Amino acid sequence: MNFSKIIILVSSFYIFFPSIKSQPLHLIPYPNELELLSGHCDLSGGINCSSNSPASEQLYKYLSGDFDIVQNKKGIPVNFVTSEEIKNEEGYQLIVNRDRIIIKASAYKGSFYAIQTLRQLVKDKKIPCLHITDEPQFLWRGYMLDEARHFHGKETVKRILDDMALLKMNTFHWHLTDDAGWRIEIRKYPLLTEIGSRRDSTQIEDKDLIAPPETGDPAYDAFLRRYKSEKFDNKPHSGHYSQEEIREIVKYAEGRCIKIVPEISMPGHASAAIASYPWLGTTKKPIGVPCKFGVMTQVYDPSSPEVIQFFKDVLREVNNLFPSGYIHIGGDEVKFDQWQASQSIQQYMKENDLKNYRDIQIKLTNDICTFIEEELGKQMVGWNEILGINPHQWQKEVDNSHVELSKNAIVQFWAGNKDILSYAINNGYKIIHTFSQDTYIDYSYEQLPLERAYNFSPVPDGYAKESILGLGCQMWTEWIRNRKDLEYHTYPRIAAYAETGWTAKEKKSYDRFKSSLNPLLTHWRDKGYNLPKIDF
Numbered sequence: 001m002n003f004s005k006i007i008i009l010v011s012s013f014y015i016f017f018p019s020i021k022s023q024p025l026h027l028i029p030y031p032n033e034l035e036l037l038s039g040h041c042d043l044s045g046g047i048n049c050s051s052n053s054p055a056s057e058q059l060y061k062y063l064s065g066d067f068d069i070v071q072n073k074k075g076i077p078v079n080f081v082t083s084e085e086i087k088n089e090e091g092y093q094l095i096v097n098r099d100r101i102i103i104k105a106s107a108y109k110g111s112f113y114a115i116q117t118l119r120q121l122v123k124d125k126k127i128p129c130l131h132i133t134d135e136p137q138f139l140w141r142g143y144m145l146d147e148a149r150h151f152h153g154k155e156t157v158k159r160i161l162d163d164m165a166l167l168k169m170n171t172f173h174w175h176l177t178d179d180a181g182w183r184i185e186i187r188k189y190p191l192l193t194e195i196g197s198r199r200d201s202t203q204i205e206d207k208d209l210i211a212p213p214e215t216g217d218p219a220y221d222a223f224l225r226r227y228k229s230e231k232f233d234n235k236p237h238s239g240h241y242s243q244e245e246i247r248e249i250v251k252y253a254e255g256r257c258i259k260i261v262p263e264i265s266m267p268g269h270a271s272a273a274i275a276s277y278p279w280l281g282t283t284k285k286p287i288g289v290p291c292k293f294g295v296m297t298q299v300y301d302p303s304s305p306e307v308i309q310f311f312k313d314v315l316r317e318v319n320n321l322f323p324s325g326y327i328h329i330g331g332d333e334v335k336f337d338q339w340q341a342s343q344s345i346q347q348y349m350k351e352n353d354l355k356n357y358r359d360i361q362i363k364l365t366n367d368i369c370t371f372i373e374e375e376l377g378k379q380m381v382g383w384n385e386i387l388g389i390n391p392h393q394w395q396k397e398v399d400n401s402h403v404e405l406s407k408n409a410i411v412q413f414w415a416g417n418k419d420i421l422s423y424a425i426n427n428g429y430k431i432i433h434t435f436s437q438d439t440y441i442d443y444s445y446e447q448l449p450l451e452r453a454y455n456f457s458p459v460p461d462g463y464a465k466e467s468i469l470g471l472g473c474q475m476w477t478e479w480i481r482n483r484k485d486l487e488y489h490t491y492p493r494i495a496a497y498a499e500t501g502w503t504a505k506e507k508k509s510y511d512r513f514k515s516s517l518n519p520l521l522t523h524w525r526d527k528g529y530n531l532p533k534i535d536f
Helices: 003-016 054-067 108-123 154-166 217-227 241-253 270-278 305-321 343-351 357-374 418-426 450-455 483-490 493-502 509-526
Strands: 033-042 045-049 076-082 092-097 099-104 127-135 140-146 169-173 259-261 324-329 379-383 410-415 429-431 468-475
Touching: 003 270, 003 357, 054 076, 054 108, 054 169, 092 108, 099 108, 108 127, 108 154, 140 154, 140 343, 140 493, 154 169, 154 483, 154 493, 169 468, 241 259, 241 305, 305 324, 305 357, 343 357, 357 379, 418 429, 450 493, 450 509, 468 493, 483 493, 493 509
Parallel strands: 045 076, 076 099, 140 169, 140 468, 169 259, 259 324, 324 379, 379 410, 410 429, 429 468
Antiparallel strands: 033 127, 092 099, 092 127
């Protein structure tokens, strides 16, 4: 055989049998430092963990459940090493050699996330040899589920938590109260769930409705047109979580390194609570739980000491259920009509030297912020209206607030001109960046394509990464009626936000991300998820 034939044969070998180093790694979120080595680690003979630590138990649970990889004293050794050199408690180092796996972390969270990386690396019980050094870009990597508009139940929540864990997302923002329903048991006020968790019917989309354009964006106009529908399903809707169920879900989330942040809306989005206890409202008149969606006029009465006591009672019970360091109080879309017509509110404004109705809201917000911080030992989060700056096209006749928001409040930016975001950053507030047009995944894929979701940048141009606490994607459920709807809108967009929250901006690649989605899509289809048929 001459030399030229040898070259041809060798070349053919590499064409048809590429080395594992040349194979793409399908990882979401993608690691920030990765060195791919030659060879692989064969787990077909099982694994042998070096300890009985919680991390080793998690590793075995996932590998046995996902891949039928057994625990075997003669299997591949897996060593968990505590390393004080890793400063980020969510960071880790993963070293895979042919004959050993080493996971280094300074805390359990880091080991847990290394395990999630391993889960995505296993193929045919083999893992490529590599070195990974990794940590997240942002502290807050969230998914929000609105269960006030449509109640989905604990099994759906647990499925979401499972998927969040695999994607290294660490914050489940749980929207539990709104006009259309109150979903959390409060034992001191049982009518909140006996009455507030039930409505007689639900507004549904009228696809034949013709309405003039409002924004110039056809996809967004179609979304807004739904709220003008006069069609209803004429079916009762109900559901709430007992405190025992809440504790069960919180424990389930903690086992996946996910904190749950409850949202109890105030002073607006209060209709379900006021339907339960009319004395909570500004007018004190009985109402029913609304069947129609949109921004309602019902608001709590902040001039009433009994209402303030109600807030504190509710928040104390909520605090006892959720060990995370945060409570979200909503604060968005407050209509001032009832305050404007109330004599007690006018007197309250005089007594407290409040100039306008936004001042009322920010005073209340600051009082609640102080209560949450000093008595409950937590931080308050609210939508960006808590800054006292109007982000909407309505209620422009009311000036911005003269009362400054407490610097201890965390601002979740979702609406308005980006100048509001700049104001909040420049004034030292911690920011969760969730601008609606980039992160609201109840929007259609036409309105919020996967690529736009992936390219969302939480850090505004000209600002340091440290100015942003993190990001989240929001699943509002006015029009998300069941699990199939929820899955269709969540997957695969949730993966885009997961990578944005974890992977450094300069390390991101949409083309690589699309390729890496394929195993995840297969995983979700195998679980029976209703996925969209979209062209990546």
